[in-house]
Amino acid sequence: MPSVSNKGLQMPQSPIRKLVPFAENAKKNGVKVIHLNIGQPDIKTPQQALDAVKNNDIAVLEYSRTEGSETFRTKIAQYYSKNNIPVDPSDIIVTTGGSEALSFTMNSIADTDDEIIIPEPFYANYNGFATACGVKVVPVVSKLENNFALPPIEEFEKLITSRTRAILICNPGNPTGYLYSKEEIQKLAKLVKKHNIFLVADEVYREFTYDNRTHASILKEEGIDDHAIIIDSVSKRYSMCGARIGFLVSKNKEFIATALKFAQARLSPPTYAQIASEAAMDTPDTYFEEVKTEYETRRNLLIAELQKIEGIKIAKPQGAFYCIAELPIKDADHFAQWLLEDFRVDNETVMVAPAAGFYATEGLGTNQIRIAYVLDKESLKRAVHILAEALKIYKG
Missing domain, CATH: 3.90.1150.10 (Aspartate Aminotransferase, domain 1)
Known part of the structure; x- marks a missing residue:
């Protein structure tokens, strides 16, 4: 056999x-x-998202643009702007879920046997994406006793080698629910600049923060535009897991152009799901x-x-x-x-x-x-x- x-x-x-x-x-x-x-x-799920699919009059279900429709990416950019994160539609690639965004990212920034440092425990599928992309996960341990706070920055620095391509965080975290503070994000921003590597942040749970805490996005940090990559998704934000729509956001033009080539290989994200997701972006606060x-x-x-x-x-x-x-x-x-x-x-x-x-x-x-x-x-x-x-x- x-x-x-x-x-x-x-x-x-x-x-x-x-x-x-x-x-x-x-x-x-x-x-x-x-x-x-x-x-x-x-x-x-917001009703307007469901109605947008129900009530459309599409006669031919065509491919969309590889990077996602212009109108949807414009809506996404407006959403970020509302959250004080100014981005352009050209900084965005719509993906088939946050999962594909992670896969495109790993393939775009790392070659076989390159390394990505991730605080553990982390979203289990990071292991799977890394295996599929031939990338080595280098864990840095966060502890339950510290509520899974960011490990000391010195622990990250010890692990950085010539093969290190990025640090990947999930903020707020899956599976821990930990919310990184602005000070912790600033420490990571300083570190990735020093070593000229990427900082990748999975921010799909951005809206869900508790005890009057606020979310600190990496794209709000000055001086790391070429280092910062955001993974995002409509799945949890709008309770639309089955739509399988995510997006990559970065101001690094070379990274976006490279990720787009991987996106072209899968042709385009699903049309109906984009229609629903675009409508969901109008959900009131x-x-x-x-x-x-x-x-x-x-x-x-x-x-x-x-x-x-x-x-x-x-x-x-x-x-x-x-x-x-x-x-x-x-x-x-x-x-x-x-x-x-x-x-x-x-x-x-x-x-x-x-x-x-x-x-x-x-x-x-x-x-x-x-x-x-x-x-x-x-x-x-x-x-x-x-x-x-x-x-x-x-x-x-």
């Missing part, structure tokens, strides 16, 4: 999705599974105020309920809608599978994401889980109750 590629063999499984078969089997047996494992918001308030309330409830469970350690999220919890167990992968296969409370169980897959360093995060608080408060409370009952009897 022909063999598959080494790259394919090395491709990591998603810690978020690898337990799906066990969840589906539980559901087939009549068990209700409460999903804490995936960042799929239950917030309604009140939408975000309500959504932000809802997520902050959910966060507060989740943290309060988790703190009632003996032996659990929790990092308090300052943004996004994720939380890392350290459990009084050894193997979160086994525990998560056991929940789906063997544990029930009133014929209900929960699905969590084991956190080891959010690390690049072997052995870290093995007793941690990521929880996405994208469900209503009653469901969250019920899920934590089930977790508490499970931990009372789990023997590992």
Whole structure:
């Protein structure tokens, strides 16, 4: 039998999705599974986005421009301007989700065996994109005890070599919910200028910050226009995960021109999804105020309920809608599978994401889980109750 590629063999499984078969089997047996494992918001998509697709009169569903339609990119630029980030439509490439934006970025800035430094834990698919692009992830550890704050800048500098091409952060963070301060962003900006490398920021959760904190975008930092690349998406901002529309934003013209060549190879982003996303850009600020308030309330409830469970350690999220919890167990992968296969409370169980897959360093995060608080408060409370009952009897 022909063999598959080494790259394919090395491709990591998603810690978020690898337990799906066990969840589906539980559901087939009549068990209700409460999903804490995936960042799929239950917030309604803005109606004008849905109506824009429903009510259009397209007769021929044509290719769009490779970089995305002019009108959509103009709307995106206006959105950034409203957030005090002046960019031009020519600084933007529309992609098929933030995932494609990350893939284009890695391919555009790094060659095989080049290195990108990422604070861990990080969005698990960074590992997958790096493997697909032949790029080496160099992790710098952030710790639950420090709420996953930016590690000391000296720790980054120790890791920079002749093969280092970028530092990649997620702000606010997935899976930690940590929100980098302006001072932390300034330290990173100074470092990338010193070593002439890129600073890539995944800012898809920009709107969701709590406790009166504000988001510090890398494109607001002076003097790093040639170094700064933003990854963005409509998925979480407008609860439109299925649209698969993201975008790259950078004032580095050579980078944009290079990424565009990778975009040309896949022809164009989807037309209907762009129509919906363009309409979503007109969503009033009140939408975000309500959504932000809802997520902050959910966060507060989740943290309060988790703190009632003996032996659990929790990092308090300052943004996004994720939380890392350290459990009084050894193997979160086994525990998560056991929940789906063997544990029930009133014929209900929960699905969590084991956190080891959010690390690049072997052995870290093995007793941690990521929880996405994208469900209503009653469901969250019920899920934590089930977790508490499970931990009372789990023997590992």
